[in-house]
Amino acid sequence: MTWYDSFLQQLVDGLVLGSFYALVALGYTMVFGVIKLLNFAHGDLYMTGAFAGFGGLSLVSGFLGAGWLGIFVAMLLAMLAVGCLGVVIERVAYHPMLAAPRLSILITALAVSLVLQNAALSLTGGQYTAFRTDLGFGGFNLGNLFLSYNQIVLVATAAVLMIALELFVSRTLYGRAMRAVSIDKDMCRMMGINVSAVIAVTFFIGSGLAAAAGTMAGAYYGSIWYFMGFLIGLKAFTAAVIGGIGSITGAMLGGLILGLLESFGTHIPFIGSEWKDVFTFSILILVLVFKPTGLLGKSEVERM
Amino acid sequence: MANRTPTLREDIPRGNVFQRFYASFESPGRRRALHALIVALLIVTPWISSQYVTVILTNALLYVVLCLGLNVVVGYAGLLDLGYAAFFAVGAYTVGILTQQFGINFWAAIPFALLAAAIAGVIIGGPTLRLRSDYLAIVTLGFGEIVRFTARNLEITGGASGLSHIPEPSLFGWQIDSSIDFYYVFALLAVLAYIASQRLFDSRLGRAWLYVRHDEDAAEAMGINRVATKLAAYVIGAIFGAIGGIFFSVNLGAISPESFSFQQSVLILLAVVLGGMGKIPGVILGAFIVVLGPELLRDFDTLRLLIFAVLLLLIMLFRPSGIWPEKRS
Numbered sequence: 001m002t003w004y005d006s007f008l009q010q011l012v013d014g015l016v017l018g019s020f021y022a023l024v025a026l027g028y029t030m031v032f033g034v035i036k037l038l039n040f041a042h043g044d045l046y047m048t049g050a051f052a053g054f055g056g057l058s059l060v061s062g063f064l065g066a067g068w069l070g071i072f073v074a075m076l077l078a079m080l081a082v083g084c085l086g087v088v089i090e091r092v093a094y095h096p097m098l099a100a101p102r103l104s105i106l107i108t109a110l111a112v113s114l115v116l117q118n119a120a121l122s123l124t125g126g127q128y129t130a131f132r133t134d135l136g137f138g139g140f141n142l143g144n145l146f147l148s149y150n151q152i153v154l155v156a157t158a159a160v161l162m163i164a165l166e167l168f169v170s171r172t173l174y175g176r177a178m179r180a181v182s183i184d185k186d187m188c189r190m191m192g193i194n195v196s197a198v199i200a201v202t203f204f205i206g207s208g209l210a211a212a213a214g215t216m217a218g219a220y221y222g223s224i225w226y227f228m229g230f231l232i233g234l235k236a237f238t239a240a241v242i243g244g245i246g247s248i249t250g251a252m253l254g255g256l257i258l259g260l261l262e263s264f265g266t267h268i269p270f271i272g273s274e275w276k277d278v279f280t281f282s283i284l285i286l287v288l289v290f291k292p293t294g295l296l297g298k299s300e301v302e303r304m
Numbered sequence: 305m306a307n308r309t310p311t312l313r314e315d316i317p318r319g320n321v322f323q324r325f326y327a328s329f330e331s332p333g334r335r336r337a338l339h340a341l342i343v344a345l346l347i348v349t350p351w352i353s354s355q356y357v358t359v360i361l362t363n364a365l366l367y368v369v370l371c372l373g374l375n376v377v378v379g380y381a382g383l384l385d386l387g388y389a390a391f392f393a394v395g396a397y398t399v400g401i402l403t404q405q406f407g408i409n410f411w412a413a414i415p416f417a418l419l420a421a422a423i424a425g426v427i428i429g430g431p432t433l434r435l436r437s438d439y440l441a442i443v444t445l446g447f448g449e450i451v452r453f454t455a456r457n458l459e460i461t462g463g464a465s466g467l468s469h470i471p472e473p474s475l476f477g478w479q480i481d482s483s484i485d486f487y488y489v490f491a492l493l494a495v496l497a498y499i500a501s502q503r504l505f506d507s508r509l510g511r512a513w514l515y516v517r518h519d520e521d522a523a524e525a526m527g528i529n530r531v532a533t534k535l536a537a538y539v540i541g542a543i544f545g546a547i548g549g550i551f552f553s554v555n556l557g558a559i560s561p562e563s564f565s566f567q568q569s570v571l572i573l574l575a576v577v578l579g580g581m582g583k584i585p586g587v588i589l590g591a592f593i594v595v596l597g598p599e600l601l602r603d604f605d606t607l608r609l610l611i612f613a614v615l616l617l618l619i620m621l622f623r624p625s626g627i628w629p630e631k632r633s
Contacts (some may be wrong), residue, residue, distance in 0.1 A: 038438035096621060102437050106384050108620040109575055114570065114613035122606045129521055230566070234449070278453045281446035288439050289431040 002289025007145040010263045016151050018259020019158035023213035025204030025243070025251040033182035033246045034202045037094060040109040042210060043233015044116035045082055049211025050218040050228060051120060052078035054131055057219075066134040068153060075157075075215040086207025089201045095196075113233075120146075120226035128225045130216040154216050161212055162252050165205065166273060169248055174201055182246065215274035231277070232263065235262075238284040258283070267277035306543075346491045350484045358487050358600055362555070366548055367591035372497045372584065373544020378573065379539035379630070380510060382517030383433070384441040385592035387448020388572050390428070391542040392420045393455060395549025400467040400559055401460055410473035414550055421546030423558055424451075424541050429538035433531055456561040466560030470553050486555045488489030493551060494588075497544060500513045501584050509536060516535035574616055580626025589628055 024046050031039045056074030057066060064070040093112050097105040139148035169175035172253075180188050181198045188195050218224045235258060243254025258280065265279045287294065329338055336348060350358045379383045398417035402408040432443045455461040462468075472481045480489060504510050512533045515523035524530050534539035553559050571594055579590025594612075619626065 038442065072501070093617065093621065097624075100624060101383060103384055103581075104440055104620060104624045106438055107573070107619065110386075110570070110573075111613060111617035111620055115610070115617055117612040118613045119608070122610050125606065234442070234445065241439075274457050275453070277451050278457075281450050284446050285432070285443055288435060288443055292435065292439065 002144075004185075006267075008145045010267065012145070012147060012151060014260035014263030015256065016154055016259070017263060018239075018256035019155050020186060020213050020217055020232065020255075021236050021239040021258050022085045022252045022255025023158055023161065023209045024232055025239040025255045026162070026248060027210045028237055028240040029243070029245055029248060029251040030178075030202050032240070033201050033248075035094065035098060037105060037109065038235070038237070039206075040106070041089060041112040041116060042206070043229035043236065044113045044120075045086060045224060045229070046064060046210040046214040046217075046232055046236075047120060047224070047229030048085060048116055049078050049082045049207075049214030050224040051052070051129075051214075052081045052133070052211060053215025053218055054129060056081075056215075057131075058134070066132065068135070070131060071135070071215065071219050072157075075212055078211040078215045079109070082211035082214075083204040085209035086203040089207075090199060090203040095199075117226055117229070124226055126226065128223045131222055131224050133219050133222075135219060150220055154220055157212070157216065160207060166248065168205075172224045174198065178202055234284075235280055238280055238287075240294075241284060241294055242287055244294030247294070247296040250294055250296035343495070345499055346495070350487050355483055355499075358483050360595065362483065362487045362596040364592050365487070365494040366552055366555075367572070367575060367595050368588050369490070369497045370545060370572050370578070371549040371587045371594075372494075372501045372590040373548065374505045374572050374578050375501065375582065375584070375587045376466055376504060376544065377541035378399050378536050379580075379587065380505065380513040380517070382437075382513075383532055383534060383537065384437055385538075385541070385569075386429070386441050386443070386445040386566070386573065387451070387569055388444075388541070389564040389566070389568040390423060390444075390448040390451040391421050391545030392549040392552070392568070393451050393561075394424045394542075395546025396553035396559045396563070397455060397461055397467070398546075399550045400470050400553045403554075404467055404470045405460065410471070410554060417546050417550050418543055421549075425539040425542030426535065428542075429535045433538070434500075438485040445566065445569075448564075448566060452564055452566075454563050461561075463563060466563075467553075468558035470557050470559070472557065473554055480554075486551075486561045488524060489551055490555075493547060498545075498584065498588070500544075504540065505584065509533070509556040513537060548610070574612065577628060578615065578619055580628040580630055582630035583626065583628050586626050586628030586630070590626070 007160070024042065027042050027045070031037055031042070036133065053071075053074045056077035057070055060073045061070050064073055072139070073153065089112055093108050094105065097108050135150055137148060137150075139146055139151070141147075169178060177188070177193050177198045178201070179265070180191075180193060181202075183194055185195055188198075206263045214224075214229075215228060219223025237260040239254035242257055243252070245251075262276055262280060265275050329335060349361060355360070371390070373391075374385060374388045377383050377388070395417045398420045399413045402413035402416060402521065403410050428444065428447045432440055435443065455466075456464050472479065474480060476486075480486065512523070513527050515526065515528055516530050516533050520530055523533075550562075575590035575594040576587050577590070578593060579588065580586025597612065598608050601611060623629075
């Protein structure tokens with residue numbers, strides 16, 4: 001294999017990884033946009049989504065099979081369920097805390113994350129759960145490059161979801177309300193926008209996208225466990241920061257950039273795969289320190 | 305603030321039953337009596353309890369040191385640190401490496417460990433303290449993970465299996481090796497940490513933290529250098545953590561990267577929040593709850609972590625200032 005083929009292979013791997021990051025990063029960035037909260041529990045919603053997708057698949061595989069159709073329906077079910085869970089979390093945990101000091105709401109978010117994680121831990125006993133599907137390992141060769149059908153479907157699904165979100169935010173009434181709420185909540189109230197409803201919709205969509213990513217990751221990698229959301233939550237946050245937190249296009253871009261950086265970064269001499277996570281967190285810290293607004297974020301006057 | 309005692313008598317009847325109960329300890333005479341009682345209890349306990357209880361209490365006292373250290377960062381300065389275990393790790397690994405791999409005397413290694421922790425505090429704090437608080441939280445989390453991954457990947461730190469056979473220290477011919485010896489070492493450390501916390505709280509720096517926590521801009525307008533003040537909190541917190549780590553490593557004789565995971569940082573933070581951020585007795589209470597609670601809930605196995613998580617959530621929702629809240633805020 002020449003360096004060029006290896007380059008293409010890394011590109012494909014990076015795109016797949018980047019799609020997961022982008023889907024999860026969207027939830028971070030949307031929630032941050034409307035209530036300025038860093039939702040620590042978001043990575044765990046991804047994990048919950050993987051388990052919900054697993055449950056959904058075992059529900060529908062009887063008559064739809066465990067192929068793409070079954071996984072797709074399971075993914076929709078997981079998105080629905082986890083979306084509702086996200087709304088419940090917002091209502092129960094975050095809503096009463098919105099006026100509290102920022103430290104309190106951050107710790108509340110951390111607590112929600114721990115509740116989800118440990119609930120999954122108690123239910124599974126900390127074991128890996130096999131996510132069995134009928135997806136094969138089929139694919140085709142492009143020159144020396146191997147593309148599996150799974151990778152193509154996965155990246156395409158992620159792209160469709162992101163395009164749908166972009167259209168929703170830019171074209172519909174609720175999308176416009178969402179953008180307005182992220183700019184000035186009080187003014188929105190005066191203009192007759194139901195701010196609570198907009199926040200709920202935002203949580204629903206953000207959590208749903210995380211669940212979609214979770215289900216796809218489960219189907220793609222073949223196993224799920226209670227701690228799978230921790231690292232990806234951190235990395236998706238990194239992606240959201242790279243793209244500029246609060247910016248939806250930025251989150252997509254940041255996710256893809258981070259996926260590609262990780263995929264190529266592990267092949268730089270001295271970095272290697274065991275330093276991959278250190279590499280990612282270093283990027284996070286460097287971006288936050290030198291360009292906290294990210295690539296597409298708007299600068300704002302910060303108050304702690 | 306220095307002589308706030310005279311008015312407190314009148315405060316006692318006010319508030320709910322908890323507040324009255326707590327306030328009843330605040331007169332100087334009762335405080336001194338309580339301190340004497342606690343010190344006496346600390347001295348006597350290992351002689352009347354089993355070895356198992358002594359070991360658990362030693363662990364609780366270690367957590368008292370760590371929690372009081374994190375309390376400086378979170379409670380006093382109001383900075384959310386999600387990677388506090390990193391400082392704990394720096395202390396433990398510095399001493400582990402110096403004593404086990406280079407054969408340096410334990411006591412001679414301590415200053416290096418403290419220096420390393422202070423430098424780590426500056427490295428983490430320096431560039432990040434200008435960030436907004438939620439960014440700071442995630443950056444500290446990232447740093448915590450970087451430290452853990454680094455410890456796992458380097459050879460000098462023993463990789464994933466960590467360091468073992470860290471020699472036990474001796475002091476003037478007294479070999480510190482039994483569980484009771486270590487119990488006393490940690491009891492002494494906890495008492496020192498308590499005194500240091502109290503002194504810091506009453507100091508000029510302690511008041512500066514209070515102002516910065518409440519209104520950064522106003523504090524800066526009053527001539528407080530907010531970055532230097534926050535950095536001081538970080539470095540002091542780091543040194544507390546390192547002291548805990550130094551003695552943790554010689555107590556166990558072996559350390560591994562997994563002792564310093566994100567869960568460790570969360571557990572320490574949980575204790576601080578549970579007890580009452582900024583309130584020293586509350587934080588100590590929190591440390592004991594976090595260590596003794598799981599021992600009491602042993603039969604529940606994995607459920608106990610869930611119980612703790614739900615407890616944290618409920619505390620944040622219904623009693624956000626903790627079990628024993630700080631009045632000054």
